[in-house]
Amino acid sequence: MNSEPIEFYFDFTSPYGYLMSERIDELAARCGRKVKWRPILLGVVFKATGAQPLAQVPLKGEYSKRDFARSARFLGIPYAAPAAFPIATQNTARAWYWLHDSDCAMARRFAHAAFRAYFTEGRDINDIPTVLDLAEKVGAGDTVIGELEAALASPEIKDRLRREVDAALAKGVCGSPYVIIDGEPFLGVDRLPQIEKWLADSGF
Amino acid sequence: MNSEPIEFYFDFTSPYGYLMSERIDELAARCGRKVKWRPILLGVVFKATGAQPLAQVPLKGEYSKRDFARSARFLGIPYAAPAAFPIATQNTARAWYWLHDSDCAMARRFAHAAFRAYFTEGRDINDIPTVLDLAEKVGAGDTVIGELEAALASPEIKDRLRREVDAALAKGVCGSPYVIIDGEPFLGVDRLPQIEKWLADSGF
Numbered sequence: 041m042n043s044e045p046i047e048f049y050f051d052f053t054s055p056y057g058y059l060m061s062e063r064i065d066e067l068a069a070r071c072g073r074k075v076k077w078r079p080i081l082l083g084v085v086f087k088a089t090g091a092q093p094l095a096q097v098p099l100k101g102e103y104s105k106r107d108f109a110r111s112a113r114f115l116g117i118p119y120a121a122p123a124a125f126p127i128a129t130q131n132t133a134r135a136w137y138w139l140h141d142s143d144c145a146m147a148r149r150f151a152h153a154a155f156r157a158y159f160t161e162g163r164d165i166n167d168i169p170t171v172l173d174l175a176e177k178v179g180a181g182d183t184v185i186g187e188l189e190a191a192l193a194s195p196e197i198k199d200r201l202r203r204e205v206d207a208a209l210a211k212g213v214c215g216s217p218y219v220i221i222d223g224e225p226f227l228g229v230d231r232l233p234q235i236e237k238w239l240a241d242s243g244f
Numbered sequence: 245m246n247s248e249p250i251e252f253y254f255d256f257t258s259p260y261g262y263l264m265s266e267r268i269d270e271l272a273a274r275c276g277r278k279v280k281w282r283p284i285l286l287g288v289v290f291k292a293t294g295a296q297p298l299a300q301v302p303l304k305g306e307y308s309k310r311d312f313a314r315s316a317r318f319l320g321i322p323y324a325a326p327a328a329f330p331i332a333t334q335n336t337a338r339a340w341y342w343l344h345d346s347d348c349a350m351a352r353r354f355a356h357a358a359f360r361a362y363f364t365e366g367r368d369i370n371d372i373p374t375v376l377d378l379a380e381k382v383g384a385g386d387t388v389i390g391e392l393e394a395a396l397a398s399p400e401i402k403d404r405l406r407r408e409v410d411a412a413l414a415k416g417v418c419g420s421p422y423v424i425i426d427g428e429p430f431l432g433v434d435r436l437p438q439i440e441k442w443l444a445d446s447g448f
Contacts, residue, residue: 099292100419113448114448214301214302244314
């Protein structure tokens with residue numbers, strides 16, 4: 041059985057990405073796999089694919105709102121449609137990479153905290169004071185918070201996120217969530233049953 | 245338990261529509277429901293939603309080809325990617341409505357025959373001689389075949405399909421397959437688990 045980590049690409053404003061974030065680690069762990077989380081920016085991906093944000097697509101936008109909530113109920117995950125949707129998430133994603141470089145467990149907790157703050161409380165998780173508050177809640181001390189705040193204003197972290205998104209595009213990432221297992225890509229939280237079968241059987 | 249028929253909208257060139265066509269009747273029957281099949285034209289729907297055919301979308305087109313075949317394997321349904329994809333399907337859809345008006349069981353057999361001819365043999369199911377051949381194979385006699393051929397050239401059948409597609413758009417149909425159960429819409433064959441739960445529990 042293959043034990044390579046699986047890759048999980050997502051945008052923090054993606055409802056289906058949030059739902060995947062609540063399931064993917066446990067599912068992978070049952071099959072002896074770890075998961076590499078990789079936040080991206082759907083705005084950049086959509087420029088490449090020519091897609092519009094779902095909420096803005098005629099007919100499909102209305103459908104999607106209903107499907108987000110129903111898919112959450114189906115999976116048993118708390119969900120409240122945020123009043124502002126979609127939102128920019130570059131600060132959230134940049135903070136995630138910065139935290140991840142020194143403490144990947146804290147970055148994982150931060151990702152969960154950010155997704156839940158947006159999709160259950162409707163908080164603007166791209167707002168820098170909110171980003172810092174979330175980091176504090178998941179264990180960052182005063183020194184780390186100060187360094188994170190400075191880092192968010194630096195060109196390095198902007199370049200870092202840009203490189204990560206470009207690398208994702210180069211791998212074919214065309215939406216959120218996008219999961220890659222041993223080179224096989226799965227788009228959407230609705231691919232969970234296929235992912236489960238793939239992990240159990242190492243392909244099908 | 246509600247026993248109203250469920251509605252199943254699809255385009256004959258839609259791989260996910262084909263996969264749904266192989267499962268929806270049996271699934272509905274287990275819950276005491278019948279299914280109203282309704283062929284539509286995705287080209288008209290895409291004009292309303294601004295979408296492009298999946299195969300032509302950068303990145304997502306490549307992903308989709310892989311996902312069509314994998315989703316078929318996942319569901320245990322024979323599938324061979326047609327060399328010409330997508331194709332126009334107005335003649336197939338018109339023939340379906342014409343057959344349905346006099347013999348709905350024959351229309352159901354015709355739909356299965358057309359989907360399978362396209363997605364397992366790569367036949368051009370919009371070609372009129374092929375449409376007539378498929379109708380013959382599912383039981384249409386010489387007289388019916390002659391009438392069907394004449395009907396396909398008539399303005400009435402064109403109007404009929406146009407009205408059906410407009411009616412589907414008015415109901416919010418924004419892709420294929422699109423299933424409506426007691427007013428609740430489900431887009432995509434990947435919604436089968438949700439459809440199954442909805443039918444079993446009359447909602448969730």
